[in-house]
Amino acid sequence: MSNLKMKEAALVYLDRSGGLQKFIDDCKYYSDSKQSYAVYRFNILINPSDVVELDPELGNHILHHPLKAAQVFQSVCFVAVKTLSLIGQLQTETQINIVLKLTHLPPLSSYVLDLCEFPFNYASQRFYMMQGIVIAMTTVTRYTRGARFLCSDEACPFSKGFQYIRVHVPGATESATVRNDFLCNLCSSSLQEDRKFRVLGDKQIVEIITTKALHVFQGYSKNQPFRFQTFSIFLRDELVNKMKMGSEYKIIGIPACVKTSQTALCVEANSITLYNPKVPSGISDNFRCLLSLTSNSCWKFTAILANIFASQIVPPGTYNLLKLCLLMSLVQTGDRNKKLEDCLDILIVTSDTLLIDRLLNFSMNLISRGIHHPVSTEVFPTVSRNKYGTGAVSIQAGSALLAKGGICFIGDLASHKKDKLEQLQSVLESRSITAYIPGKKFGEDIDQQMTFPIQCSFWSFVDMDSSSRRNAQKTSTLIGQMDCSSIPVNLVEAFVLLVNCNESSCHPLLPTVQHTLKKATDPEGLLYLASKQFTTEDFEKLLAFAKNLNIEFSLEAERMIHGYYLASRRIRTDSIYGSKLSASALKCLVSLSEAHSRLNLRNKVLKEDVLIAVLLFETSLTLKYGATVFCVAPNALFPFQQYNEEYLEQRDLFLTQCQQQLQQFIATCRPGTPVFSGDAT
Numbered sequence: 001m002s003n004l005k006m007k008e009a010a011l012v013y014l015d016r017s018g019g020l021q022k023f024i025d026d027c028k029y030y031s032d033s034k035q036s037y038a039v040y041r042f043n044i045l046i047n048p049s050d051v052v053e054l055d056p057e058l059g060n061h062i063l064h065h066p067l068k069a070a071q072v073f074q075s076v077c078f079v080a081v082k083t084l085s086l087i088g089q090l091q092t093e094t095q096i097n098i099v100l101k102l103t104h105l106p107p108l109s110s111y112v113l114d115l116c117e118f119p120f121n122y123a124s125q126r127f128y129m130m131q132g133i134v135i136a137m138t139t140v141t142r143y144t145r146g147a148r149f150l151c152s153d154e155a156c157p158f159s160k161g162f163q164y165i166r167v168h169v170p171g172a173t174e175s176a177t178v179r180n181d182f183l184c185n186l187c188s189s190s191l192q193e194d195r196k197f198r199v200l201g202d203k204q205i206v207e208i209i210t211t212k213a214l215h216v217f218q219g220y221s222k223n224q225p226f227r228f229q230t231f232s233i234f235l236r237d238e239l240v241n242k243m244k245m246g247s248e249y250k251i252i253g254i255p256a257c258v259k260t261s262q263t264a265l266c267v268e269a270n271s272i273t274l275y276n277p278k279v280p281s282g283i284s285d286n287f288r289c290l291l292s293l294t295s296n297s298c299w300k301f302t303a304i305l306a307n308i309f310a311s312q313i314v315p316p317g318t319y320n321l322l323k324l325c326l327l328m329s330l331v332q333t334g335d336r337n338k339k340l341e342d343c344l345d346i347l348i349v350t351s352d353t354l355l356i357d358r359l360l361n362f363s364m365n366l367i368s369r370g371i372h373h374p375v376s377t378e379v380f381p382t383v384s385r386n387k388y389g390t391g392a393v394s395i396q397a398g399s400a401l402l403a404k405g406g407i408c409f410i411g412d413l414a415s416h417k418k419d420k421l422e423q424l425q426s427v428l429e430s431r432s433i434t435a436y437i438p439g440k441k442f443g444e445d446i447d448q449q450m451t452f453p454i455q456c457s458f459w460s461f462v463d464m465d466s467s468s469r470r471n472a473q474k475t476s477t478l479i480g481q482m483d484c485s486s487i488p489v490n491l492v493e494a495f496v497l498l499v500n501c502n503e504s505s506c507h508p509l510l511p512t513v514q515h516t517l518k519k520a521t522d523p524e525g526l527l528y529l530a531s532k533q534f535t536t537e538d539f540e541k542l543l544a545f546a547k548n549l550n551i552e553f554s555l556e557a558e559r560m561i562h563g564y565y566l567a568s569r570r571i572r573t574d575s576i577y578g579s580k581l582s583a584s585a586l587k588c589l590v591s592l593s594e595a596h597s598r599l600n601l602r603n604k605v606l607k608e609d610v611l612i613a614v615l616l617f618e619t620s621l622t623l624k625y626g627a628t629v630f631c632v633a634p635n636a637l638f639p640f641q642q643y644n645e646e647y648l649e650q651r652d653l654f655l656t657q658c659q660q661q662l663q664q665f666i667a668t669c670r671p672g673t674p675v676f677s678g679d680a681t
Contacts, residue, residue, distance in 0.1 A: 002057065006057055009055030009058045010058060010072050013055075017050065022044075023077060027040075031088065035089075037095070039096075039165060043099050043101050046062060047103045048063055048104065049106075066254065067169060081096070092163065099270075111129055113128035113267070128253065130250075130253070131249070131275060132208030132211065133211060134245050134248075135208065137206045139204075139437065139448065140241065141204070145167065145168055145200060148194045149194070151164075151191060151192075152192050153187055164182070170256055202236065205394075207233070208230065214371075217371045217373075217374075218365050218370050218372055232266045233266075234256065236268075239269055239272060245395070246402055246403070246405075250272070252272075255267055255268075279544075282541075283541055284537075284541055299608060302324065302596060306320045313355070313362050318512060322359070325497050325616065326359075327363075327543075328596060329345075329595070332344050332457065333405055343456065345495045347461070347497070347499070348462070348499045353461060364406075367544075368406065371408050373399040374399075378398045379398050379399050380398045381395050381398050381452060382398060383395055383437055407459055414463065424458070425494050431453060431454050431455075432452065432454055434451045435449065436448075437449060460495075496591070496620070498624055499620075500634065546599055551594045553604070554604055554606055556606070561590060564610075564614050565581070565586045565589060566671055567666050567669035567670045568581060570669055571630070572625065589610075592612070592613030593605045607659070611655060611659045615658065618632040619632055619636065630661070630669075
């Protein structure tokens with residue numbers, strides 16, 4: 001009676017939810033094909049909350065005994081097929097394969113599977129919810145979804161018809177569905193598969209890590225031990241290729257098996273949903289007050305941000321140019337359907353690699369996807385044979401794909417071999433990477449390849465004081481040009497921003513020494529008033545809010561960007577090598593302008609934002625190729641040392657003059673105006 005009541009409740013739910021009509025439509029597909037199938041597969045969408053409200057017992061079965069619940073719906077659907085004459089070829093109930101697709105699970109801890117927690121609670125074969133980031137995936141292979149078996153004794157009634165149907169269930173291996181040692185229940189003769197009725201499906205294995213495990217790749221663990229382990233997710237049929245490398249998902253599935261030798265948990269995925277973190281609603285009160293006080297200027301707020309940023313690592317007022325670049329790169333990160341060219345890659349030339357490493361490591365930890373690339377691992381995807389013996393090839397993500405929507409800090413370029421640097425250059429130019437799968441090596445007939453978009457910004461630095469670089473210095477360079485002869489030229493050009501941190505103005509000696517001594521005596525202390533007023537959490541909240549702003553360009557800003565690009569491209573063109581500005585330079589200028597507007601918490605890019613973008617871009621060009629007619633000083637963005645109201649006013653006046661010079665440069669050097677041949681030197 002209990003089972004009959006659940007079947008009635010299942011029918012009522014299907015009717016009310018629209019599932020019955022969808023089932024009828026799916027049956028029409030099978031009926032129109034005029035082909036006899038061994039297995040007819042149907043997906044039924046289930047909202048557990050609605051089912052529990054309708055019938056608690058059925059709801060409990062769905063949540064805690066999903067295989068038994070599927071049998072209830074199987075019986076209901078078989079009766080519907082026979083009553084309504086939906087599929088004439090269908091003979092037995094076992095031919096119907098029902099897959100219950102859950103919309104969600106109750107928001108209770110007992111339904112969450114978290115490998116960071118212990119002890120685990122996955123003994124029962126029921127639904128759990130897990131959340132994680134894809135770090136590896138296999139190629140798609142085939143599996144047996146269903147098969148028909150016949151008794152080998154021709155005199156047995158079960159030597160015909162569809163009495164023996166085997167279908168894949170969560171947790172089952174291939175041998176559980178198709179084997180040669182099955183026996184007939186009636187006469188005990190061996191069963192033989194009718195191969196022409198075998199139904200195949202697609203299968204893919206994806207490995208994910210819990211989001212908490214990212215702390216391992218961010219270079220710190222907050223001095224707390226924790227477990228780091230992957231989930232292996234089996235995707236089948238319509239779920240294949242629905243998960244992307246580096247993205248974060250919520251997954252509902254059934255634990256399938258545990259390999260104790262590797263303590264690896266396998267899960268049969270039932271449904272997957274792309275995880276979208278909540279966008280912060282605002283910034284801290286301290287930053288809101290500062291924004292109000294500096295509202296009379298388009299440059300003061302970001303100047304103060306750069307000045308006080310990372311005061312835990314360097315004293316305020318030092319490395320301001322670099323810190324401004326880092327902040328602008330950080331606000332251009334995010335998973336918001338953004339264009340790949342929005343990324344701001346930074347290459348730093350320095351003689352103080354220890355301090356720069358600390359500064360970059362601190363900065364990238366302010367966002368959720370800051371990955372400090374371990375030297376012992378790969379930056380880009382690698383191909384290997386998968387450990388489950390399914391014949392598929394496994395592609396491991398690497399640091400760049402793991403940093404999707406964030407920052408990949410790859411450290412010193414000298415730590416990477418020549419072939420890896422060439423690969424990095426290709427990625428910086430194309431924003432994609434292709435993994436090649438040689439068929440001969442992995443037992444396949446043909447070669448394959450998979451291309452992945454690279455949606456992160458790269459940070460790196462170069463130690464110009466190393467002995468190899470000192471011995472390789474050029475004898476002469478153009479005015480303002482930096483000696484980067486030890487770095488492949490094309491690789492330097494591929495970075496959006498080249499920042500020189502060897503200038504004395506970047507790091508005055510006395511404040512840095514005092515800062516180091518104070519940190520040595522009081523590592524946890526807040527050395528400056530700015531550190532107390534604007535905490536690390538305040539900066540995290542500011543960056544999270546800024547990077548989700550929707551930006552549009554004012555007409556003046558668009559004209560200034562295009563004017564500078566055309567004028568600069570004309571000036572930096574010669575008859576031998578052509579233009580030194582590629583078409584991507586315009587995209588870089590747009591991205592820099594957007595970044596400064598975001599950092600100012602504005603939705604519209606103004607010409608003042610374009611000026612900052614041009615000064616940063618022109619400074620990088622000067623370091624790469626030398627100065628031109630539009631000559632920008634190395635300290636143009638931060639021309640003075642003192643930080644007070646008077647200084648900020650002086651800086652605004654200076655930047656206003658720079659803006660006038662930029663407009664004059666555009667008017668003089670844009671296409672259609674005469675330029676002296678000597679101007680290009």
